[in-house]
Amino acid sequence: QPIYLSDYTPPEYLVDQVELTFRLAPSATRVISKIRFRPNPEAVSKRFFLHGEGLATISSTIDGAPVTPREVEGGIEVDAPDAPFTWEAEVEIDPKANTALEGLYMSNGMYCTQCEAEGFRKITWYPDRPDVMAPFTVRIEGDEPVMLSNGNPTASGDGWREWTDPWPKPAYLFALVAGDLVAREDSFTTMSGKHVDLRLWVRPGDEGKTAFGMEALKKSMKWDEEVYGREYDLDIFQIVAVSDFNMGAMENKGLNIFNTSAVLCSPETSTDANFERIEAIIAHEYFHNWTGNRITCRDWFQLSLKEGLTVFRDQQFSADMRSPSVCRISDVLSLRGRQFREDNGPLAHQVQPDSFVEINNFYTATIYEKGAEVIRMLKTLVGDDGYRKALDLYFERHDGQACTIDDWLKVFEDATGRDLSQFRRWYKQAGTPRLKVTETWDDGTYQLTFTQTTPPTPGQAVKEPQVIPIAVGLLGPNGDEVRETQVLEMTEGTQTFTFEGLSARPVPSILRGFSAPVIVERETTPDERAFLLAHDTDEFNRWEAGRSLAKEVLTGMITGGDAPQAAYLDALATMLRDDSADPAFRALALQMPGEDDIAQTLFDAGMTPDPDAIHEACETLKQARAEYLQDLLPRLSADMTVSEPFEPNAEQAGKRALGLQLLKLATRLDGGKAAQAQYEAADNMTHSLGALACLLDAGKADAALAEFRERWKNDALVMDKWFMLQVSHAAPAEAAATVERLTKDPAFTMKNPNRFRSVFGAFAGNPAGFHQKDGSGYALLADWLIRLDPINPQITARMSGAFETWKRYDADRQDLIAGELDRILATPGLSRDTAEMVGRIRGAE
Ligand code: ARG
Numbered sequence: 017q018p019i020y021l022s023d024y025t026p027p028e029y030l031v032d033q034v035e036l037t038f039r040l041a042p043s044a045t046r047v048i049s050k051i052r053f054r055p056n057p058e059a060v061s062k063r064f065f066l067h068g069e070g071l072a073t074i075s076s077t078i079d080g081a082p083v084t085p086r087e088v089e090g091g092i093e094v095d096a097p098d099a100p101f102t103w104e105a106e107v108e109i110d111p112k113a114n115t116a117l118e119g120l121y122m123s124n125g126m127y128c129t130q131c132e133a134e135g136f137r138k139i140t141w142y143p144d145r146p147d148v149m150a151p152f153t154v155r156i157e158g159d160e161p162v163m164l165s166n167g168n169p170t171a172s173g174d175g176w177r178e179w180t181d182p183w184p185k186p187a188y189l190f191a192l193v194a195g196d197l198v199a200r201e202d203s204f205t206t207m208s209g210k211h212v213d214l215r216l217w218v219r220p221g222d223e224g225k226t227a228f229g230m231e232a233l234k235k236s237m238k239w240d241e242e243v244y245g246r247e248y249d250l251d252i253f254q255i256v257a258v259s260d261f262n263m264g265a266m267e268n269k270g271l272n273i274f275n276t277s278a279v280l281c282s283p284e285t286s287t288d289a290n291f292e293r294i295e296a297i298i299a300h301e302y303f304h305n306w307t308g309n310r311i312t313c314r315d316w317f318q319l320s321l322k323e324g325l326t327v328f329r330d331q332q333f334s335a336d337m338r339s340p341s342v343c344r345i346s347d348v349l350s351l352r353g354r355q356f357r358e359d360n361g362p363l364a365h366q367v368q369p370d371s372f373v374e375i376n377n378f379y380t381a382t383i384y385e386k387g388a389e390v391i392r393m394l395k396t397l398v399g400d401d402g403y404r405k406a407l408d409l410y411f412e413r414h415d416g417q418a419c420t421i422d423d424w425l426k427v428f429e430d431a432t433g434r435d436l437s438q439f440r441r442w443y444k445q446a447g448t449p450r451l452k453v454t455e456t457w458d459d460g461t462y463q464l465t466f467t468q469t470t471p472p473t474p475g476q477a478v479k480e481p482q483v484i485p486i487a488v489g490l491l492g493p494n495g496d497e498v499r500e501t502q503v504l505e506m507t508e509g510t511q512t513f514t515f516e517g518l519s520a521r522p523v524p525s526i527l528r529g530f531s532a533p534v535i536v537e538r539e540t541t542p543d544e545r546a547f548l549l550a551h552d553t554d555e556f557n558r559w560e561a562g563r564s565l566a567k568e569v570l571t572g573m574i575t576g577g578d579a580p581q582a583a584y585l586d587a588l589a590t591m592l593r594d595d596s597a598d599p600a601f602r603a604l605a606l607q608m609p610g611e612d613d614i615a616q617t618l619f620d621a622g623m624t625p626d627p628d629a630i631h632e633a634c635e636t637l638k639q640a641r642a643e644y645l646q647d648l649l650p651r652l653s654a655d656m657t658v659s660e661p662f663e664p665n666a667e668q669a670g671k672r673a674l675g676l677q678l679l680k681l682a683t684r685l686d687g688g689k690a691a692q693a694q695y696e697a698a699d700n701m702t703h704s705l706g707a708l709a710c711l712l713d714a715g716k717a718d719a720a721l722a723e724f725r726e727r728w729k730n731d732a733l734v735m736d737k738w739f740m741l742q743v744s745h746a747a748p749a750e751a752a753a754t755v756e757r758l759t760k761d762p763a764f765t766m767k768n769p770n771r772f773r774s775v776f777g778a779f780a781g782n783p784a785g786f787h788q789k790d791g792s793g794y795a796l797l798a799d800w801l802i803r804l805d806p807i808n809p810q811i812t813a814r815m816s817g818a819f820e821t822w823k824r825y826d827a828d829r830q831d832l833i834a835g836e837l838d839r840i841l842a843t844p845g846l847s848r849d850t851a852e853m854v855g856r857i858r859g860a861e
């Protein structure tokens with residue numbers, strides 16, 4: 017039952033106009049549709065087919081005459097004229113029973129929708145595919161105080177509101193929200209002087225958490241005008257916060273719907289990381305107005321056309337609002353943690369897949385984050401001017417269309433004259449390329465030779481060489497930069513680049529700014545890494561040098577090989593003492609590599625990672641770091657004190673981040689004294705949560721946890737943190753028991769995705785706890801996935817990704833996991849979402 021890209025055919029009928037009426041009732045909402053269809057001249061058949069799922073049809077007519085649709089797989093077929101006609105239907109749906117949170121559902125007493133990718137078909141009969149675009153008029157009838165839909169408000173009366181969206185859009189961008197809501201109101205004047213009303217809607221009581229989101233929205237609107245020349249195109253732009261939401265947020269035209277966790281924030285309840293993420297997601301959804309809505313996708317195989325581009329745009333925005341190098345390091349950390357992990361396991365897939373079973377399973381790090389990296393490389397290759405020209409042409413040529421990734425590449429070819437046929441492989445080849453580097457030095461001439469290989473991925477055994485932009489700089493022996501950054505363009509399997517006229521053998525700084533999503537493999541010494549950590553002018557590679565050094569120490573400790581601990585600790589101290597370096601940078605450089613990252617690294621080197629041994633090594637190294645750096649702590653911690661009132665800006669956040677890293681070190685030496693003091697004195701969530709984490713590590717958190725719970729029991733987003741922290745900081749042998757205890761807490765519910773994720777996402781993110789040898793972690797997660805699947809297939813499928821790394825581990829663990837995967841697969845009535853994911857993870861025997 018997979019769907020194939022190569023099977024695409026144009027829609028048989030196009031839609032000129034949609035009129036919808038909603039008569040709201042929690043368990044019996046009526047949806048009345050009146051749709052103007054016309055045959056598509058490009059169509060290859062004349063079949064009139066409408067998608068629909070779980071709809072109770074009350075009536076259906078064509079041009080006023082009743083018709084009897086034939087039920088077929090996924091929808092209905094009706095005999096229709098080979099000329100324009102009007103389809104009318106009335107259906108009944110049950111928002112209250114909708115726990116899958118797709119289509120029209122109720123969350124926390126309000127009505128809301130999620131239609132991407134294929135949720136609209138749960139609302140009414142419709143050609144629910146992105147290449148069918150139409151203007152919508154929506155009338156909402158009900159007694160809810162606030163009733164919203166896409167576009168501009170055009171009429172209203174007692175018990176009804178009408179909204180009109182003049183911009184043709186696919187059904188996945190439809191939205192409706194109704195309930196008891198209050199708005200933060202503001203406005204924006206566009207570059208051509210148009211006034212736009214801004215509304216951020218929340219449940220009464222949450223008004224105090226809307227200021228930052230509104231500012232982020234206005235900054236995003238301005239930035240898109242300045243950097244991309246894109247202006248907003250309706251009289252009003254609205255955001256609604258809902259507490260039950262499968263993803264972060266959704267870019268519905270003029271009416272973005274957000275998970276509360278992705279928009280609501282305040283200093284007392286949110287961490288610096290929350291603020292940063294919220295700013296990025298608000299920007300992301302806003303930017304979709306042009307890259308996603310005005311220009312949309314022809315079909316779901318083109319998903320990265322809008323998502324890769326929009327992630328790239330939100331990354332550019334964050335870099336402009338904050339520190340570019342710190343943003344880049346964070347982006348790469350998450351790329352490696354999620355996308356490389358995916359790319360190196362059974363779920364590896366192309367940025368443009370050839371087939372899928374359930375599209376919801378393809379909202380992945382590969383489509384989003386690797387997609388963004390591909391666009392970043394494209395920009396590096398064509399230059400800033402070429403990129404701007406190409407984007408201008410993209411908006412000019414394709415406005416109002418449903419496009420393909422090939423359309424996107426063609427725009428770059430036409431605007432810059434570059435042939436992108438080889439570059440296109442980045443979209444079609446799955447897997448993370450390995451880039452081997454060797455070097456020679458001979459009397460002033462230095463040569464770098466690169467060899468690229470991409471390991472096989474499911475369904476793709478052989479890979480062709482890709483175009484890899486490798487940004488390289490050279491440093492002289494005393495740390496001066498003797499060659500500034502230049503971009504080497506690699507196109508062959510193996511390629512050599514020569515640098516002449518050097519007076520001494522240089523130290524290379526390779527893949528500056530992480531110029532391509534590849535894994536660099538190069539034999540080097542701890543001294544050279546320490547040298548780069550001290551001297552590289554490229555902040556990313558400075559950080560990378562420290563990171564690699566830490567990983568070498570850890571892998572050495574685990575495998576009983578060389579562990580250059582002294583060199584590492586010394587380099588760390590030197591880096592920390594460098595007061596000219598941004599505290600945020602120093603905080604990142606001090607952050608330990610993750611245990612999952614070490615497991616992948618060992619596996620790549622041909623070893624079988626032992627999660628307990630990795631955890632032990634990390635603990636030992638953390639203690640060694642604390643002892644080695646202890647003299648530095650008092651002075652540095654004092655320097656990180658923020659005396660001004662809390663602001664969620666990059667400067668203050670950087671100080672708090674480094675302060676927290678230092679507190680972690682101090683906790684290893686004082687058993688939690690400083691953390692307890694910080695917990696008691698904290699006047700912001702970054703400080704209290706950071707201190708609470710340290711107390712958990714020190715085994716001294718009981719009182720603070722109880723106090724925290726009592727104080728925040730009515731704030732769901734803060735309670736999510738309370739759940740999450742206990743699981744992610746549980747000792748390996750106690751993690752499963754902690755999860756079990758927390759699932760019995762009265763505040764636990766599996767119906768709320770945030771709450772479920774805060775427990776089970778944290779569990780999957782605690783590798784030593786999840787991978788306990790006895791398999792208790794595997795069985796526990798499988799039990800809950802089986803329980804959740806009938807309620808919310810999307811979240812179940814997503815969380816099953818916890819098992820995606822299973823082939824790294826020993827035979828015993830693999831057997832245990834295989835048993836759990838088979839148990840899930842054998843569950844009667846398993847959803848298509850979960851069946852596809854778990855089936856792909858399990859793989860062919
Ligand atoms: N387009 C949304 C965004 O990137 C995400 C929607 C995801 N929906 C889904 N069913 N997986 O902001």
Ligand code: ZN
Nearest residue numbers: 300304323326
């Ligand atoms: Zn998006």
